Amino acid sequence: MHNFDYHRPTSLADAAKRLSGEAKLVAGGMTLIPTLKQRLAQPSSLVDLGGIAELRGIKPEGGGLTIGAMTTHAEVAHSAEVKKTIPALAVLAEGIGDPQVRNRGTIGGSISNNDPAADYPAGLVALGATVITDKRRIAADDFFKGMFETALQDGEIVTAVSFPRPDKAAYMKFPNPASRYAMVGVFVARTGGGIRVAVTGAGPGVFRATEMEKALAGNFSADAIKSVKIPAAGLNSDMHGSAEYRAHLVNVMARRAVTACS
């Protein structure tokens, strides 16, 4: 790592003030610290969000849940509130990485980084969540912009994510056996507003499988989407699996998720 100044503000306003020049925010650091070690990022200063109490915690709100940006994956996975209101989200959080990662990694950090194989983007998009920043509210559909890109502007800080309660939801992923990142992960949610199917790991960023959503609207069963093919063009192809294999996995994981929802 190149050396940097380190700040640990205790309020959002202080954190925002520190975000000038080449400063970078650090949440759990599970991606950023390895990136610093590889010198792929060389910020002049790090602004640690860990000291800001208002960014932590899970609270029921409007029938759904609001989860503070600095809430760790382990806290979401073990929260009685999450298990009661959106159990699929607790399952998703419990499947991220390993215990060491879940104890440090945060929901705000994960979505701001927007790794194409991260789990949370699929959960946010399928559940129709809203990302809350210190400046505005952004629908999950508009927040994720492709590989490692989001709608966040310079100096904008994610403070929480608000999730409406679905009628039923399930997340199924085929994890990379080493990293537990999703080779393919599919989150299916039945909500008052319809059925949403979001896919992570397969492409350059999270996307909705709209053909599956249409098929499921008429007949919510695994059989209804069995013949819905996801085109392999544009999907990820690497040492872990070809684009064709990932396209196949999307259908398998989607059917498993639908079955788990029924």
Added chain:
Amino acid sequence: MAGTHVKTTINGDSVEYVCEADETLLDVLRNRLALTGAKEGCGTGDCGACSVTVDGRLVCSCLVLGVEAEGRNVATIEGLAQGEHLHPLQRKFLEHAALQCGICTPGFLVAAKALLEKNPDPSEHEIRFWLAGNLCRCTGYDKIVRAVQDAAAEMRGGRHAA
């Protein structure tokens, strides 16, 4: 970029040190405090050889900054044995030969201790799930799992205050 003065607690002892912002907690433990039990395997949070607990939560110390330990309660492998008396997990790792080269062992012991504090009677599946963040390239894990199960059984029996 002057050094930062950090006050923390390590294995129950009050400790103060000065470190640079770019030093990890692992760097501080090993290079400034001579606590060399935690190992640097990968340095990127994949292998778990640097596992410690911070406020009771298992973390990779290679991905925690030294300055972040301010006011926290850190526990390392050096705190496991009580003087000459090995922790039951340490004894069972020896009895079951749950190690070969030993680089991963401190991390496994710290992780296993954190597991047993939350779940004194884990199934094999739970042990493997909990220890998924610790890699061993020698033993193949079976002996590690058996050692943890055996230690858990002994600790549940209450014969050793751990």
